[in-house]
Each structure stands twice: as structure tokens, then as C-alpha cells.
Amino acid sequence: MIETRDLVHRYGDEMENDEGRATAIDGVSLSIPDGEFVLLAGPNGSGKTTLVRHFNGLLQPDEGEVLVDGTPVSEDLVAARTRVGMVFQQPRDGFVAATVGADVAFGPENLGLAREEIDRRVEEALSAVNMEDRREDRIDELSGGERERVAIAGALAMEPDHLVLDEPFTGLDAPARESVVEHLRNLKAAGTGVVLVTHDLRDAFDLADRVVALGEGRIAVDGPPAEVRERLAGFGIRVPPVSLGEGPPEQNP
Ligand code: ADP
Ligand code: MG
Secondary structure, eight states, rough: OOEEEEEEEEEEEEEGGGGGSSSEEEEEEEEOOTOEEEEOOOOOSSSSHHHHHTTTHHHHSSSEEEETTTTEGGHHHHHHHEEEEESSSGGGGGSSBBBHHHHHHHHHHHHHHHHHHHHHHHHHHHHHTOOTTEEEEESGOOOHHHHHHHHHHHHHTTOOSSSEETTTTTOOOEEEEEHHHHHHHHHTTTTTTTEOOOBBGGGGGGGGGGEEEEEEEEEEEEEHHHHHHHHHHHTTTTTOOOTTSSOOOOOOO
């Protein structure tokens, strides 16, 4: 469970008074239970990245608090980072090793796990994104979609309860996007919670249990996809059209 309570985040010089600092998150209280698939939407600059960076202590609150499984993130950073995996925007900046296998092993190695356990996790994480045969491949020779999948595998190898992905579709073509969505579908089925940050909901709308939209650092919309569709559209967020296939499946003649 990830919880924020009256979270406020301001950017700018701490020495300035509060009026001189831009408020990126302006009192957000949000609970995300284990296993829930949340789409986090909102226009550019609405605070999505700032919010999720609080989930595992990459940022500290100016006011309010953030808890993972009931413990304030600030009190146990390691627990928060173990339970909440993060896949950043532009994963090409986030790789630490030259090859796929070495990169995915990096996180578990830092947990100080035994070699066999590290190998098991790397194998499972790579097979979860269909890259089990690619351990020796060089990351700088991969396509954008493959890099995205390696970044996801790196987070999965930590065996987190929640996987947070910040705009993972940026720069991916349609087949690569579909492949990532497919892997998120499998993760959800396996019980991992997913928080997918995106300004375009069309890719994963039907997969989500819940859609949360931010506007100017506050929660503007929060509910199941089918119930919030119209409010989102009014808010300038692209949602998929109601598909004609909704309802009972058509019979083939
Ligand atoms: P989103 O991810 O929804 O596009 P962000 O969380 O990146 O939104 O940004 C929220 C607000 O905070 C924006 O007004 C943005 O300009 C500002 N902001 C983000 N990062 C920084 C930073 N490092 N320094 C100063 N202001 C920032
Ligand atoms: Mg962002």
C-alpha cells in the first residue's frame, strides 16, 4: 500500500519564503492498495512526475507525509525502494551496465543477495519481458522498445509490490507500446500493482482499475475508467472512444 497524506511539494530555493516557490504538489492524499492498476494522468506540468518520485523517497515532502505499508518512506528508504519499483522517463539515462543481464542484476546485487538468487531473479525478470535470450546483448544496440523492456525487467528483478512507470511510451512506436502494455497486463495478472503515468490514456484504459488525474498539483478526477471517461475528456485528457465491442462479445457468423 502506498499512501500520501496532504502531500505538498515546492520547487525552488528553501531560503525563499513559500510564496517565492512553485507548488508542484498542492495537498494530495491518495491511497494505492497492493495489486491495484492505476493510470495517473494529467496535462504536462500537472505534477505527475513529482508525485511518483515521492513514492520511493526520491523527493522529500515539504508538508504532509508518504507511507509505504504504513511506514513513513523517510524512516525506511530501503523498504520503500524495495517495495516500490520505478521505471523512469527516458530509460536510456538509467542504465548502469553495458549488457542486458548485468544491468538487470545491478539492483539485486545491491540488495546483497546470493548469486543463485540474483540469477533466478534476472532470469525471471527477463522472461517476463520476453528477453530471456538477450542477457549478453549490449544495451546500446537495442531498440527503444527493447530498452524500455530492459528497464522494466530491472525494476521487476527487485520483486516490488508496486511498479511505477513514468511515461514509458514516449518515443515508442505502436508495436513497442502494445508489447509494453501486454507485459503490464501479465504483471497485473500476477498480482503486482502498477502505477502507469501517462498523458494519453488510450493505450491502457481498459487495463486500469482506477484513473487518477492531476490538475495543477491537485487530484482533479479519481475513479474507475468507465465512470470518469467523460470528466477526463472535459479535462483535456485523451481517452479512447467507447468501443462498439463493449457489452456481450459479438458472435461470428
Ligand atoms: P508532469 O510530470 O505532470 O509533467 P512535473 O511533476 O514534472 O509535472 O512538474 C510539476 C511542476 O513542477 C511544473 O510546473 C514544473 O515546471 C515544475 N518542476 C518540475 N521539476 C522541477 C524542478 N526540478 N525545478 C523546478 N520546477 C520543477
Ligand atoms: Mg512528467
